[in-house]
Amino acid sequence: MRAVILAAGYGTRLQRDVELDASGQFSHLSGRAKPLLPVGHCALISHWVHALSASGCVEHIYVVTNSVFHAAFEEWAAGFSMVHILNDQTRSNDERLGAVACLQLAVKHFEIEDDVIVIGGDTLFREDFSLGRVKERFCELQSLSEANCLLLSYQCKDEETHKYGILEVDEDLRAICMKEKPLPTDTASRRACPCFYVFSKRSLPQLDTFLEEMREAPIERKDAPGNFVSWLIPRQPVYVQEICGRFDVGNLASYVECDQYFRAKLQDVTSYMV
Template identity: 75%
Template structure:
């Protein structure tokens, strides 16, 4: 299995917050890509690399970034032997390719013909999350059907459904549909879907199909990787693996919360294993 970490965003909200902050406490975060933000004892993305390597889930980690942050990611990656950096060649948020296109870029550039673990570069999970359990669940699904894919799910609050993609599932925990930012009255489900997916190698050719279908669509329809998941659900079996929650670093308050959590609680080597 290969890992692709999506890290080509520009962090516009967070950078806007850093500039607007008058305390000066966060000046050191100016111009830093979100995955490279210091969280606890290391960069946010380093938590993933340490856990992926220690768990043995993948044999290579590919990180897709943009031209603006490419050099910074290359410098960061020099401490690891199995991390490869790829730039999408964009230089601004307005010109971004979108997450699905970045994933396809990585699959083609690195000639990936294996199952792919896709991770949002600005996301971390609570301590109950386990890569080993994810691998075990995916293996069980693959033994039944090689087309099967796996996504994560956690219970969000009723008022938060409008912020996330919400999954509806059947009794076998197979996803029947994903509703994008629905009103609480539009679905009984409260299953939010973070950016962490295991795509079966048999599903990878569908990335091309999706991008081709959406080539004339606005960037919003192909940016969030959840758009591909939603499109994939009627075409391939997609199942959920349940977790308790996540950290999604989108703005300064969410970064402060995440950093504090890891400074206080995550100081052992078993995190996410």
């Protein structure tokens, strides 16, 4: 199994918040990619590398970034032999390829023909999350069919459904559909879907099909990886594993919450997410 960490975003909301912060307390975050922000004792993305390595889930970790942050990621990756950096060659948010295209770029560049864990580079999970349990569940699904894929979900509040992709599932926890940022009245489900997917190798050719269908669509239709997941669900079996929550570093407030948790509340750093 391989892992692809999507880290080609430009963090425009967070950088705007840092620039507007009059205290100067967060000036050290200016111009830094979100996955490289310090969270607790290390960079946010380093938590993933430590956990993926310790769990033995993957052989290689591929990080897709952009030209602006490429050098910084290369410097960071020098400390990890299993990490490989890929530059998507964009230099601004307006030029961005979109997360699905970045995933496709990694699959083609590294000639991936294996099952893939896809991780949002600005996402971390609560301590109940375990890569070992994810691997175990995925292996169970693969024993039933090599086409099976796996998503995560957690319960969000009624007033939060419009922020997330919301999964609807059947009694076997197979996804029926994912509604993108629905109103609470649009669905009875409160299953938010974070950017963490385990795609079977049988599903990877679907990336080409999706992007070809979306070739003329605006970037918003193909940027978020959840758009591909929504498209995939009716075409291939996708199942759900439940977790209790996540940290999504989108703006300064969410970064501060995440950093404080890892500094003050994380109980066991060495086994975190393993």
